Amino acid sequence: EADIYQTPRYLVIGTGKKITLECSQTMGHDKMYWYQQDPGMELHLIHYSYGVNSTEKGDLSSESTVSRIRTEHFPLTLESARPSHTSQYLCASSNPSGGGTDTQYFGPGTRLTVL
Amino acid sequence: AQSVTQLGSHVSVSEGALVLLRCNYSSSVPPYLFWYVQYPNQGLQLLLKYTSAATLVKGINGFEAEFKKSETSFHLTKPSAHMSDAAEYFCAVSESGGFKTIFGAGTRLFVKA
Numbered sequence: 001e002a003d004i005y006q007t008p009r010y011l012v013i014g015t016g017k018k019i020t021l022e023c024s025q026t027m028g029h030d031k032m033y034w035y036q037q038d039p040g041m042e043l044h045l046i047h048y049s050y051g052v053n054s055t056e057k058g059d060l061s062s063e064s065t066v067s068r069i070r071t072e073h074f075p076l077t078l079e080s081a082r083p084s085h086t087s088q089y090l091c092a093s094s095n096p097s098g099g100g101t102d103t104q105y106f107g108p109g110t111r112l113t114v115l
Numbered sequence: 116a117q118s119v120t121q122l123g124s125h126v127s128v129s130e131g132a133l134v135l136l137r138c139n140y141s142s143s144v145p146p147y148l149f150w151y152v153q154y155p156n157q158g159l160q161l162l163l164k165y166t167s168a169a170t171l172v173k174g175i176n177g178f179e180a181e182f183k184k185s186e187t188s189f190h191l192t193k194p195s196a197h198m199s200d201a202a203e204y205f206c207a208v209s210e211s212g213g214f215k216t217i218f219g220a221g222t223r224l225f226v227k228a
Contacts, residue, residue, distance in 0.1 A: 041220055
């Protein structure tokens with residue numbers, strides 16, 4: 001069972017609010033990821049990190065930002081939420097096992113609704 | 116560029132029947148291929164992965180998948196469906212030396228009693 005946690009699980013907020021989605025893992029993994037998941041669509045990588053103080057934007061343009069100050073923690077922040085940000089956000093982590101073969105471990109997700 | 120196509124957004128089978136979930140990939144270099152499963156209100160978890168060893172890969176819960184280079188396919192099968200198999204299944208591809216994993220849109224499996 002994966003030891004990766006996301007809070008909150010569900011969040012309903014109004015437009016313009018600043019929010020932070022939390023993600024923590026206790027496996028000591030170097031790599032962490034944020035995906036956006038919408039029904040019937042591919043998972044889209046929005047941010048990733050190779051390790052502490054390393055963050056990169058993914059393929060899907062996102063107005064969110066991330067930080068990686070500690071190995072186990074990878075929070076995602078939206079400075080001003082909009083209805084277009086309504087989605088499910090999945091956090092994942094992995095340990096390098098030979099380029100491209102990493103198994104990713106996923107958290108349960110945060111379902112965000114912006115009114 | 117890599118891509119994954121899962122044929123059929125929904126598949127319905129009867130309990131005890133064969134499960135077949137289709138996945139085709141596109142990759143310019145030898146790929147690594149994965150199947151993940153997502154149960155309701157949970158994150159994805161790995162079912163199995165192909166990393167250029169045996170082309171027939173066995174995973175958890177009785178699932179297996181066969182890598183067919185000539186067909187650029189990696190279909191997931193299970194001989195006999197169980198009610199507990201009802202979930203969403205994602206096929207994914209990454210490239211040797213690469214960092215990113217590309218996920219398909221998912222196939223939701225329904226199992227009828």
